[in-house]
Amino acid sequence: MLGDVTIAHPTRPDPFTNRHHAATNRQNGAEDAKALRNAADRKHSKYGTEARTSNFTIVPLSAESYGRWADEAAALVNRMARHMRPPVYMEEGDVEFFRETAVERWWARLSMLLQKGNAHMVRSRAWRASRWNGQERAGVRG
Template sequence: MRNLFVRILAEADVPSNMEVPLHSLGITPSDDNPNSQRMDIYCVIDGSDYLLDVTIAHPCRPDDSPIPFHRTVNRRSARGKMAQLAEKDKIDKYGPTAQAAGFRFVPLAAETFGRWGEKTMDFLKMLAKRKHRPTSIPTEEDTAFRESIINHWSQLLSVELMKHNAFQVASRAQRAAAARGPRRASAFPEDFVSRGPYRPHTRPAPGCEVAGWIWIL
């Protein structure tokens, strides 16, 4: 996802760097978490320093999850604001320190179901304004030209998000397969897909196998 945002920045004539350590920018990380020590993307737009951090939130968790946070997430997602909540979490974490150091912080948030945060869309609109309009497109069609750019970028981001979702599901399925046996599928409470309780493989009772089908009586 970060690579695609870097590509979009390049299309808007904005050079950028990825995985920039906060200490190199004169910013003190908020905690000792390794993921908090760097910023996903650093760029300069019209003389202003920008810090961009990508985050992807899932709108729901298994309804019967024993983790209280999952039930809280489900209640929040009913209002369709997971992307906005993810933006707020990032702003609360990085915003004050970034602003104090003279940077503009923009969280690039998305939901796994495809909704993008308002900050992300506003940022894309700003980048679209920087895109040079070909001379073959008349001035009166400038608005439509900018909208077509945003639509193009949105489509690219949607495809990248689907790839991310597919990777997450596949990796968790592999972990679940490795855990088959006496362990339950709920051993991975953070899974995006709820597989339900573990059901051991059992041999069907005599007479329940018919022409290759297993009938559950």
């Protein structure tokens, strides 16, 4: 199994719009989870054939920048939890609770990593923009 992370932004500007007035991408925002499906479809089309010929399964771990995860990612997390071995001292009735707790912790960790990635992108873009604006004001163009 091969996993590939992709982050979709459902309200990103259309790539084909006029640069002076970037329109909101209505295609991805019009349907529930369409940005996630489009991102997963791109991963399947990019790696699917090669993965199948190598006897691998590609699982796109798609998330929206706002925090929503795709069904394939959720299915993978739940599948991993089902295959977890509980500690030997654990009572039989506590095994399901053990797995549910693991899933909750994984989702919390994944969500935190997504938000940290978003913060990093915003910070780096803000830094680049401020640096560019400083050069523009000083009359320096790169």
